[in-house]
Amino acid sequence: MADGQARPVIGIIGGSGVYGIEGLTDVEWRTIDSPFGAPSDQLMFASLNGQPLVFLPRHGRGHRISPSEVNYRANIDALKRAGVTEILSVSAVGSLKEELPPGTFVIVDQFIDRTFAREKSFYTSGCVAHVSMAHPVCSRLGDAAEAACQELGIPHKRGGTYLVMEGPQFSTKAESMLYRQWGCDVIGMTNMPEAKLAREAEMCYATVAMVTDFDCWHPDHDAVTVDAVIRVLLDNADKARSVVKTVVPKLADREGPCGCGCHTALEHALITSKDARDPEVLARLDAVAGRVL
Ligand SMILES: CSC[C@H]1O[C@H](OP(=O)(O)O)[C@H](O)[C@@H]1O
Numbered sequence: 001m002a003d004g005q006a007r008p009v010i011g012i013i014g015g016s017g018v019y020g021i022e023g024l025t026d027v028e029w030r031t032i033d034s035p036f037g038a039p040s041d042q043l044m045f046a047s048l049n050g051q052p053l054v055f056l057p058r059h060g061r062g063h064r065i066s067p068s069e070v071n072y073r074a075n076i077d078a079l080k081r082a083g084v085t086e087i088l089s090v091s092a093v094g095s096l097k098e099e100l101p102p103g104t105f106v107i108v109d110q111f112i113d114r115t116f117a118r119e120k121s122f123y124t125s126g127c128v129a130h131v132s133m134a135h136p137v138c139s140r141l142g143d144a145a146e147a148a149c150q151e152l153g154i155p156h157k158r159g160g161t162y163l164v165m166e167g168p169q170f171s172t173k174a175e176s177m178l179y180r181q182w183g184c185d186v187i188g189m190t191n192m193p194e195a196k197l198a199r200e201a202e203m204c205y206a207t208v209a210m211v212t213d214f215d216c217w218h219p220d221h222d223a224v225t226v227d228a229v230i231r232v233l234l235d236n237a238d239k240a241r242s243v244v245k246t247v248v249p250k251l252a253d254r255e256g257p258c259g260c261g262c263h264t265a266l267e268h269a270l271i272t273s274k275d276a277r278d279p280e281v282l283a284r285l286d287a288v289a290g291r292v293l
């Protein structure tokens with residue numbers, strides 16, 4: 001994408017309930033090595049009406065990996081190595097608003113990151129960088145996700161704030177009430193640091209957050225349980241696959257980078273002077289930062 005000519009390659013990160021996408025052609029699961037460790041699973045390379053797409057199940061097939069233990073750096077690095085330029089995350093979330101009942105898809109545009117036990121940056125001592133996260137999602141990708149929801153008749157909301165908690169336990173009622181006071185719309189455990197790392201790797205990122213429950217704040221709903229989440233999720237997951245299949249062709253005709261600057265995020269972000277950079281740190285940044293190193 002650096003030359004502005006290439007077509008986008010879409011990568012899908014499938015969350016809870018979305019461990020594969022049926023009905024694609026040329027499907028091949030491939031192991032992609034990353035200097036940041038093991039990605040959650042092999043990556044599925046496939047095509048949809050001639051358009052390439054790459055899929056990665058965030059928690060691994062069989063949902064083996066807890067939100068705190070997902071190797072987010074390896075996942076984003078592996079997707080970048082696979083040629084992906086745009087990442088669409090499909091994620092299960094709890095709702096923090098009455099008007100967002102289970103079954104609603106929220107095309108998130110902001111995050112509040114309350115996670116604390118995860119590696120959150122590719123740029124450690126030896127090569128320090130500070131990217132902007134003011135606008136954490138790509139609006140071109142968000143446009144495509146919104147258009148897909150519209151076409152499919154899925155109840156959806158464009159824009160919303162996703163509170164990312166550490167988990168794996170669900171929130172206390174006091175926490176849930178607090179996040180409502182903060183004006184958050186939905187709550188989940190995974191989209192940070194994912195969105196930060198996608199930005200650091202100069203990849204577009206957008207989230208379709210699929211509401212599965214009312215978390216625990218709602219007076220008329222029981223505390224959230226995995227059983228209840230899974231019930232809604234199975235229905236949501238089918239819709240999520242339809243969204244993916246509708247989004248991918250929408251991106252097929254587009255050329256060059258998005259207008260939001262996702263693909264040039266590192267342009268003014270590196271602060272460590274060239275002669276002070278650590279060669280070992282630089283070596284593992286070959287994929288995510290190769291364009292500017
Ligand atoms: C199974 S409910 C909790 C689980 O679901 C969400 O995961 P994902 O974002 O990967 O769909 C949530 O963040 C929790 O990890």
Ligand SMILES: Nc1ncnc2[nH]cnc12
Pocket residue numbers: 092093094095170171187188189212213214215216224229
């Ligand atoms: N209520 C909730 N809290 C955190 N993550 C979730 N994923 C689905 N529902 C959730």
